[in-house]
Amino acid sequence: MSLVLDIHALHSLPPSNINRDDTGAPKSAVFGGFPRQRVSSQSWKRAIRHDFERALGADAVGYRTKRVADLVSDKIQELTKAGGGEWDRDRADAASKSLFAAAGIKLTAPKVREGEQPRGEETGYLLFLSPRQIENAARFLIGSEGAKPGKKDAKELLNSSHSIDIAMFGRMVADAPDYNVDAAVQVAHAIGIHESEPEFDYYTAVDDILEDKEETGAGMIGTTQMMSSTLYRFATVDLDSLAENLGNADAAVEATVAFVKSFITSLPTGKQNSFAHNTVPELVYVAVRDTRSLSLVNAFEEPVRADDRASRRLKGAQRLAEEAAQLQTSYGFVPTASFVIGLGDLPAPFAEIATTTTLPALDGQVRDALRGEVQA
Structure with missing residues (x-):
C-alpha cells in the first residue's frame, strides 16, 4: 500500500512580478487554450527551503x-x-x-x-x-x-x-549517479485559474536636486511588467520514498507536516520590494491517500470568470471541490483523511468531502492521519 499526501491551494496575488523569465517578464503558460500566469516550481521550492531554515533551523537544510x-x-x-x-x-x-x-x-x-x-x-x-x-x-x-x-x-x-530538503526535492550528481537521490516530493508549476496577460508599469524617478531648483523633467524613465492572478498550486509527498530517503518513517511524517506548513506560508520574493505581494492562500485542501497522487488542475481547464453572483475565488473553490468529489464518485479515489482551510465561505463547497480546520490545528491533524496510516 502506498501513502501519499496531496496539497492543493488557491492563492491570489496582486499586481506583481513574483517569478520572471530571462526578459524580465512574468512567467506564463497556455492551459486550456488560454494564456495564464505561471510561477515555476523551482521558485516555490526555493521559498519552501528558506522557510524550512527559518522554522526548523539552519542544520535542517542542505x-x-x-x-x-x-x-x-x-x-x-x-x-x-x-x-x-x-x-x-x-x-x-x-x-x-x-x-x-x-x-x-x-x-x-x-x-x-x-x-x-x-x-x-x-x-x-x-x-x-x-x-x-x-x-x-x-x-x-x-x-x-x-x-x-x-x-x-x-x-x-x-x-x-x-537533510530534509535533499530527501524531499532530490539530488542529481552528473558525474557520479550513485549519489543521486530520487525526489520524494513533486511540486507543480502554479498557474492562474483564469486567463491573464502581462501589463506594463511606466514609471519615472525624480531628481531631488533638480526638483528643489524647480527644474522639470525626470531623472530616470523605465517600464516593468506585472501580472495579477488567482493561482492554483499543487504538490504531493510520497511518504514511502521520503521514509527511505530519511531512513525513518517517523521522521518522514514530521518532515511532511513541516512541508505542508511551509507550502502554505512560504512565498517567492521576486520584486517583492516593488510590489509587496505579501498574501497567503485563501483556500487549502489537503488529502491523504493510500492509492496515488491526484492533481485537480483540470478543474480550471476552462478559465474561471467572476459574475454578479460569485467572486472568482469562490467560483474557483467550487470548481476545485466539484473536481475532487467527481474523482471520488467516478474513480473511487477516496482519501483516507482530508482537510480544508479557507477564508469566509470558501470552505463551504468542501463540506461533504473534507474536515474544516485552521492552520494552527492542521499540524496535529495531518500528523495523526499519517501516523495512523503508517501504523496500519
Missing part, C-alpha cells in the same frame, strides 16, 4: 553550491581548532579533495576575475550536501589523519544523513 569542498575544509579547520590541533588550510583542502576524488566527483579550479581572491576547487555544477554529511566527512578525515578514504567510505559519508 547547502546547494559548487563550493562543497570548501565547506568540508572549513569544517575540518573548525573542528581541529576546537580540539587544540588546528590543521592548516592546505592540509584541510588536500583531505577534502581526496574525499571527492574517492567519490568520483570531479573538482576543478574556478575562473577568477581580476581583483577577486583565489578560491578552492569547485564542482562543475551545484551539489546538494547536508550539514550532517559535511560534519561526518570532516570528522572521518580528521580521524584518519587525512588518509585518502576508500570509495565505500566516501559513499557512506556523502549518501546518508540527508
Whole structure:
C-alpha cells in the first residue's frame, strides 16, 4: 500500500512580478487554450527551503553550491581548532579533495576575475550536501589523519544523513549517479485559474536636486511588467520514498507536516520590494491517500470568470471541490483523511468531502492521519 499526501491551494496575488523569465517578464503558460500566469516550481521550492531554515533551523537544510569542498575544509579547520590541533588550510583542502576524488566527483579550479581572491576547487555544477554529511566527512578525515578514504567510505559519508530538503526535492550528481537521490516530493508549476496577460508599469524617478531648483523633467524613465492572478498550486509527498530517503518513517511524517506548513506560508520574493505581494492562500485542501497522487488542475481547464453572483475565488473553490468529489464518485479515489482551510465561505463547497480546520490545528491533524496510516 502506498501513502501519499496531496496539497492543493488557491492563492491570489496582486499586481506583481513574483517569478520572471530571462526578459524580465512574468512567467506564463497556455492551459486550456488560454494564456495564464505561471510561477515555476523551482521558485516555490526555493521559498519552501528558506522557510524550512527559518522554522526548523539552519542544520535542517542542505547547502546547494559548487563550493562543497570548501565547506568540508572549513569544517575540518573548525573542528581541529576546537580540539587544540588546528590543521592548516592546505592540509584541510588536500583531505577534502581526496574525499571527492574517492567519490568520483570531479573538482576543478574556478575562473577568477581580476581583483577577486583565489578560491578552492569547485564542482562543475551545484551539489546538494547536508550539514550532517559535511560534519561526518570532516570528522572521518580528521580521524584518519587525512588518509585518502576508500570509495565505500566516501559513499557512506556523502549518501546518508540527508537533510530534509535533499530527501524531499532530490539530488542529481552528473558525474557520479550513485549519489543521486530520487525526489520524494513533486511540486507543480502554479498557474492562474483564469486567463491573464502581462501589463506594463511606466514609471519615472525624480531628481531631488533638480526638483528643489524647480527644474522639470525626470531623472530616470523605465517600464516593468506585472501580472495579477488567482493561482492554483499543487504538490504531493510520497511518504514511502521520503521514509527511505530519511531512513525513518517517523521522521518522514514530521518532515511532511513541516512541508505542508511551509507550502502554505512560504512565498517567492521576486520584486517583492516593488510590489509587496505579501498574501497567503485563501483556500487549502489537503488529502491523504493510500492509492496515488491526484492533481485537480483540470478543474480550471476552462478559465474561471467572476459574475454578479460569485467572486472568482469562490467560483474557483467550487470548481476545485466539484473536481475532487467527481474523482471520488467516478474513480473511487477516496482519501483516507482530508482537510480544508479557507477564508469566509470558501470552505463551504468542501463540506461533504473534507474536515474544516485552521492552520494552527492542521499540524496535529495531518500528523495523526499519517501516523495512523503508517501504523496500519
